[in-house]
Amino acid sequence: MKHTWLQYAVLLLALATMAVAQAEDEADSESARHSYLQRKHVLMAGAYWQEAEAEIRETRDPLPRIALNLGHLGVDETDTTWYLEYRYRFAERWSVVLSGQRFSGSGEVGLTRDLNFAGLVFPAGVSLETKLEVDTYFADVMYKAYSSPTAEIAIGGGLHIFDFDASLYGRSSIENRLVNRSRELIASNSDMIAPLPNVRAHAFYAINDRLALMGNVGWMSANVDEWDGSFGYLHLRTHLMIGQHLGVALGYQFTDVDVSRDRGRQSSEYDIEFSGPSLMLTLGW
Numbered sequence: 001m002k003h004t005w006l007q008y009a010v011l012l013l014a015l016a017t018m019a020v021a022q023a024e025d026e027a028d029s030e031s032a033r034h035s036y037l038q039r040k041h042v043l044m045a046g047a048y049w050q051e052a053e054a055e056i057r058e059t060r061d062p063l064p065r066i067a068l069n070l071g072h073l074g075v076d077e078t079d080t081t082w083y084l085e086y087r088y089r090f091a092e093r094w095s096v097v098l099s100g101q102r103f104s105g106s107g108e109v110g111l112t113r114d115l116n117f118a119g120l121v122f123p124a125g126v127s128l129e130t131k132l133e134v135d136t137y138f139a140d141v142m143y144k145a146y147s148s149p150t151a152e153i154a155i156g157g158g159l160h161i162f163d164f165d166a167s168l169y170g171r172s173s174i175e176n177r178l179v180n181r182s183r184e185l186i187a188s189n190s191d192m193i194a195p196l197p198n199v200r201a202h203a204f205y206a207i208n209d210r211l212a213l214m215g216n217v218g219w220m221s222a223n224v225d226e227w228d229g230s231f232g233y234l235h236l237r238t239h240l241m242i243g244q245h246l247g248v249a250l251g252y253q254f255t256d257v258d259v260s261r262d263r264g265r266q267s268s269e270y271d272i273e274f275s276g277p278s279l280m281l282t283l284g285w
Helices: 005-023
Strands: 039-061 080-090 094-110 114-115 119-120 129-150 150-177 182-207 211-224 227-241 246-262 268-283
Touching: 005 129, 039 150, 039 182, 039 246, 080 268, 094 182, 094 227, 119 182, 129 182, 129 268, 150 246, 182 246, 182 268, 227 268
Parallel strands: none
Antiparallel strands: 039 080, 039 268, 080 094, 094 129, 114 119, 129 150, 150 182, 182 211, 211 227, 227 246, 246 268
16 A cells, blocks of 8 residues: 655645635735634534555464455445544634544455464354454644635644454354254454554635635654554545535545554554545534
């Protein structure tokens, strides 16, 4: 899974360029600022239609390190889930942003070769059921580096927390004229919480009083003790005001996270991409 950071930078730069060009022709007075930029609180809630590409690995020595592609395991890699975001502007140039979302997928397939996960071996011939849940939480502190009546650019950073929960269940079948039943053969579970620091940028540009463009980009790569991880995030949105305090936002989001943890005889890795459109209602006050 490759990052396309140059494309992220170009998109964010384009938003910033439009903002600067617009600002040169307008007076920077508080009364003339776009209504969205005057809100102290902004709450966004809606749905995120996401598609995932994922490989997971949970290994215990002396078993070989085998990465499991969830698509090959029959897991449904599409999910419609909730999305929440809250921004609080606690000072003229400072704000805090909190958000959260979830991915959930499951599926079943008959194994044609031996696999291992979390120290247990699933032999060929069993029916393997796989479940994956990934909860994502963002907490960022942002500084308004540039502002005009119709545009804003903020930079900052914080913590993105990923809660990975993968479960594998293997079942064998016994069939003849007298018996037709299945039994649970083995079950294995892996749960890993990965906190990743990140840097983040946000851009807002108002086309007119009702229609605006927004962009968020985040990135981090770090290797600390037993943790090794990288993270990339992009969310582009078109926002339409439908009332004095209400709006609707249509966007597209992309997240790429690759986290591994090596504890000697035990190691874990989750390499996942999420992408898809989002639709949200916004409330500002």
